Every structure is written in C-alpha cells, then in structure tokens.
Amino acid sequence: MNLEQARFNMIEQQLRPWNVLDQDVLDLLYVVKREDFVPPAYRLLAFSDAEIPLGHGATMLPPKIEAHILQALKLSKSERVLEIGTGSGYMAALLAAHAAQVVSVDIVPELAAQASANLSRNGVNNVIVATGDGAQGWPAQAPYDVIVVSGALPEAPQAMLDQLKNGGRLLAFVGEAPLMQAQLIKRIDQFNFRTEVLFETWVPQLRGSQTSQRFNF
Secondary structure (H helix, E strand, O other): OOHHHHHHHHHHHHHHHHOOOOHHHHHHHHHOOHHHHOOHHHHHHOOOOOOEEEEOOEEEOOHHHHHHHHHHHOOOOOOEEEEEOOOOOHHHHHHHHHOOEEEEEEOOHHHHHHHHHHHHHOOOOOEEEEEOOOEOEOHHHOOEEEEEEEEEEOOOOHHHHOOEEEEEEEEEEEEEOOEEEEEEEEEOOOOOEEEEEEEEEOOOEOOOOOOOOOOOO
16 A cells, blocks of 8 residues: 555545645644554555544544644644543644644543554654543643544533633534534633534544533533
C-alpha cells in the first residue's frame, strides 16, 4: 500500500468535498501520521472514511470529522485544550500541534496507556494523558480555552461549560441516535453562551457515569 498516495486521496476525496478547506489543517494531516495511531490490524484502513475499532468498545472518528473539528476550533499556540476521550491519541496529537498544551482524559486505562505510548513514539510532548471519567469535564486542571468531546452527549453539561474561560469554546456532539449535531459552543461571559451548529452526524455515545445529566441553553 502506498501510504502517501492514500493520505493524499483522503485529503482530496474525503476532506475537501466535505468543505475542509483550511490549508493549515490539511497540511497538518500530512505531518501527523494517522497510520501510526491505528491498531496494526487496521493499518490498511487508516485513511478510510470509517470508524476504526480500538478495542474496549472505542473507535477512531472518521478523518473528515477530525479535520472538521480542527477547522472549526481555529486553535492558537497559546491555548490550553481539554480532550474527553483519548482513544488512540491521534486527535490529541492533532490538537497539540496547534495548541500550547492538551489534557486528554480516557475512562479506559488500557486506551490511555496505549495513547501515551503512541504520542511518545511520535514525539508529541505537550499532551498530558489522564485516566478517569471525563463526562463532566476535568476540573482538576481547569479552566480551559477549548474543550473537545469525542463522543455524543444528550446535551452539554453545565459542569463542563463552567470549565471554559471567557471566550473559550466547547466542541461536542449533542443529541441521540440516529442523528446528532456537532455544536461549537462559545462562552461569551460568566452566564452567556452562543451555540453554532456545524453539521449533523452520528458518533458513539461518550462513556461515563454522568452522561445522562442535562443542561438547557
């Protein structure tokens, strides 16, 4: 398999047609090697438009969703990011390339350990991987400029929103099967938030003990 041709095809045939046009994002996908974060058994599917199983009931999001997240967030090098759902560590690596620091939390110890190994092997040194239930955020290291949630939530939890700085953004998949909204929620001030719906999709529900708590805007 020609990995570079497959990477090129992913970008030109999956991402650009789905309106991922930010050149900085597209360039980053050439630099951070997705195949290095895919389980060996699925390496040939690293660039496919599909969720890739990671074990323990977890999956990698399709490339076009990962790229759309990066494009929507418009990260800066001074920002601190919280990622809920580390998975393979690939999304953390992408976020880390455009941010000052990423704190990434996974509820499955084995996934957190594997992600740490993947990140270390690829020279990503500004990601802190923690094990725990991040369904209500990760207050221990709050506040954050950006929070990214890799699984679906019924609605965005108040506790998670409270961990954003003023001007901070939460990107979450909100709703229930068969269709969820990818929402970008910006904190305007202490009490006010603005929500932008980016696109509709389906992703697995976020695993955690408190994902049923609800919050209305």
